[in-house]
Amino acid sequence: MRKILLISGCVSVLLISLVFSYAGEQCCPEKKEANEASIKHKKPFAIIEDKIEELFEEITLLNLINGLNLTEEQIKQIIQYNNEVQLLREQIEEVNNKTIQKVIDAFSKLKSALEKNEGIPKDIERYAAMMDQENKEIKEGMMNSVAAIEKELTTILLEGQIEVINTFEPCLIPPKNLKDPVRAGQAQDSEQGLNLLRRVRKIPQEIFDQDKYEIVERHLEMVQKHTGKLTNEERKTEAERLLKVMEQARAMSDKEFELNGPDLARQFMTESKKTCKKDKELREELERIHQTRRGGPTRIGRYLLNPRILPILGKRLEMMKNPKTSEPKDLDKAQPK
Numbered sequence: 001m002r003k004i005l006l007i008s009g010c011v012s013v014l015l016i017s018l019v020f021s022y023a024g025e026q027c028c029p030e031k032k033e034a035n036e037a038s039i040k041h042k043k044p045f046a047i048i049e050d051k052i053e054e055l056f057e058e059i060t061l062l063n064l065i066n067g068l069n070l071t072e073e074q075i076k077q078i079i080q081y082n083n084e085v086q087l088l089r090e091q092i093e094e095v096n097n098k099t100i101q102k103v104i105d106a107f108s109k110l111k112s113a114l115e116k117n118e119g120i121p122k123d124i125e126r127y128a129a130m131m132d133q134e135n136k137e138i139k140e141g142m143m144n145s146v147a148a149i150e151k152e153l154t155t156i157l158l159e160g161q162i163e164v165i166n167t168f169e170p171c172l173i174p175p176k177n178l179k180d181p182v183r184a185g186q187a188q189d190s191e192q193g194l195n196l197l198r199r200v201r202k203i204p205q206e207i208f209d210q211d212k213y214e215i216v217e218r219h220l221e222m223v224q225k226h227t228g229k230l231t232n233e234e235r236k237t238e239a240e241r242l243l244k245v246m247e248q249a250r251a252m253s254d255k256e257f258e259l260n261g262p263d264l265a266r267q268f269m270t271e272s273k274k275t276c277k278k279d280k281e282l283r284e285e286l287e288r289i290h291q292t293r294r295g296g297p298t299r300i301g302r303y304l305l306n307p308r309i310l311p312i313l314g315k316r317l318e319m320m321k322n323p324k325t326s327e328p329k330d331l332d333k334a335q336p337k
Helices: 014-020 027-042 044-068 072-116 122-154 159-167 182-200 205-227 232-251 254-275 278-292 299-304 309-321
Strands: none
Touching: 027 254, 044 159, 044 309, 072 122, 072 299, 122 299, 122 309, 159 299, 182 205, 182 254, 205 232, 232 254
């Protein structure tokens, strides 16, 4: 286990909720009792909202895990990294346990002063500001430590799996392309390209000749929404390629298109990515900006080092170790449908 740098100091109530929630009820019976007590005071609708939010997050993580198609060894390693993060948070909680009540006291006094609306006493103002600064320092130390763990976790993932995470959006129903997990990004692009070619094939020749440049323009607008503004050279290259591919698709018979259409669409979308590399670069730049402003882990860490993912990975690992085997069927007794 790596030696973890701990930063002493005071933490705000907000940080406590963010950082210490990971420790979990199993390792802290007192926390479980406190949580149960707080639940009793909640209104029924608030409890329902919390449950729905919890279920949605768990379903989202399940969709992602199913899409990543992780190996047994990868799951074991991700569990280990999550355990390291959990230990880190438990140790930070232990180090700062004595200061937590002081933080709550300082913030409570500030709240009372604001409620009276008679001005904030200087001593309370200074104390609250000091606590806020220490909060930021300890949070930064925590986030940097988690980011270091995430960096190691990233090394066990395939490039395709990283791309899936970087393009994944929280969802209730998994996208069809996640059934082909490692190639999910490519699958999505190919599906979009194939649908475009299918629609183009149905257009009568006279209308196609009249509207093909408008189709190209709409395609370019859609590309720019995802990749950023194209240069004149990129626009020209992309337009010429799309026109050529549409003509090829329209020239095929129905049988030829069923056989060769998917490959044509895949080739077009692949070449399109080579021509317009801004999509991935833009995502990476946005991620860098996010890290610069907020610090801490990237999307990989925010998903795979999520407190709710441990039980999901544990169940998945158990399933892989003990796969269900269906009983062999007696073909002589099989009834025709």
